[in-house]
Structure formats: C-alpha cells, structure tokens
Amino acid sequence: MLIHPWDAAHDDGEWREWLSRHDFGQLAVNGLPGEPPWVQPMHFRYDAEPGPYGRALAHLARPNPLWRALEADPVVLLSVVDDYVFVPGPWTAPAGTPAEHGTPTSYYAAVQLRCTARVVDDPAEKAELLNLQVAHFQPDGGTAPATPGEAPFGRMLPGIRVLSLEVTEVRAKFKYAGNKPQDVQDRVSGRLAERAGPGDPAARAHQLRRRTTG
Numbered sequence: 001m002l003i004h005p006w007d008a009a010h011d012d013g014e015w016r017e018w019l020s021r022h023d024f025g026q027l028a029v030n031g032l033p034g035e036p037p038w039v040q041p042m043h044f045r046y047d048a049e050p051g052p053y054g055r056a057l058a059h060l061a062r063p064n065p066l067w068r069a070l071e072a073d074p075v076v077l078l079s080v081v082d083d084y085v086f087v088p089g090p091w092t093a094p095a096g097t098p099a100e101h102g103t104p105t106s107y108y109a110a111v112q113l114r115c116t117a118r119v120v121d122d123p124a125e126k127a128e129l130l131n132l133q134v135a136h137f138q139p140d141g142g143t144a145p146a147t148p149g150e151a152p153f154g155r156m157l158p159g160i161r162v163l164s165l166e167v168t169e170v171r172a173k174f175k176y177a178g179n180k181p182q183d184v185q186d187r188v189s190g191r192l193a194e195r196a197g198p199g200d201p202a203a204r205a206h207q208l209r210r211r212t213t214g
Contacts, residue, residue, distance in 0.1 A: 006178035015172035084108035
C-alpha cells in the first residue's frame, strides 16, 4: 500500500482510534507452495496491549482450510478498509480549469496490521479469549460465557480455534485530498455533504478533521 506523506496517519492515536471503531477486516495468509494467498473475512477484537502495537483476537471454524497455510507460515496481514467514497472528476478540477479536467479519485481509510499468529486450542484459554471477543461486540452482555465442559457453549468449543495475532507493524493511510488546494478541498467537502450517500458523511468528517489537526 503506497502511503504519501499527506495520507499518512498523523500519529499512532489516529489509527488506534479508527481501529477501535472498525472491527471487520480480511486476514491474508501466505498460500502453500503453488497456491495463491488465503484471504479470510472476519470480525476481530483489537486490544492496544500487550506490546507496542497490541494484538487482535478472532476465531474461525476448525474445518476452515486456512489453518494449513497458517501453520506453515504464521506471519499474516490483517487489512481493514472503510469510510470509502468515489469522488467524481469535476469535483477536483483546479480553479481556472475546465471541470472535465478534474481527476476522478477515491477517498478511503485503511489500516494494515502485520502480525504473528498464534493458534489457541487449549480449552480454558480459548474460552477466555472467546469471551473477550464477545464482550467487545456485546458490551451489555446477553450471552452466556463460554466455559469448557459446561452448557450452553462448552460442547461447541472443540469446533473452533482462536487466533491471537501479535501486531508487529502497522501501516495506516487516510486518503482524503490532503495534498489538494484549500478551494478544491472546500468544493469536495460541500459536494460530499450535498450527495450524502453511503460513506459520504464519514469521508467528509475525515477530510475536515485532518485539515484541522494536521
């Protein structure tokens, strides 16, 4: 992922805050010899600790074919992309030029976590980490905890494996026209507000926020 200086995260706090609100991504695992990479869509819980970059927790069904590739190479990439919109060319035309000379483009936020994966099969640890994941998505509760050997979920624990992903490197990109003149940014911001389509409010909020905090 190419990251220009004007698209880079302002600091670690920016991507951490964004990641705390975006918990669905794609896990890319190196394929076995002769195979392409494996890519698994999944929910995950991100924790800022332990380590300098934290960890991500997820779980997958035991029959998932990804496990063979993961056990052969535990270095993986968790990719999260959201708050994306398409920006029509006429919106970006520099002042004094024909509208049709503007360049169509995309705005988006993306965080890529390079991780070392640890597969958890111990029933007690697996239940503990699984309960942490549920607590992230259901902070108000409502679901019984998983406990090995106890109803209602104890009998289901052998059917899943938990992934503890130690984050070793982070690449973050917030592509929201940070290199464009202010008048172009103002025009795009106004057009996003007018269009108000899916993703437009979030993209506009990023654009305005990064202009005031950069």
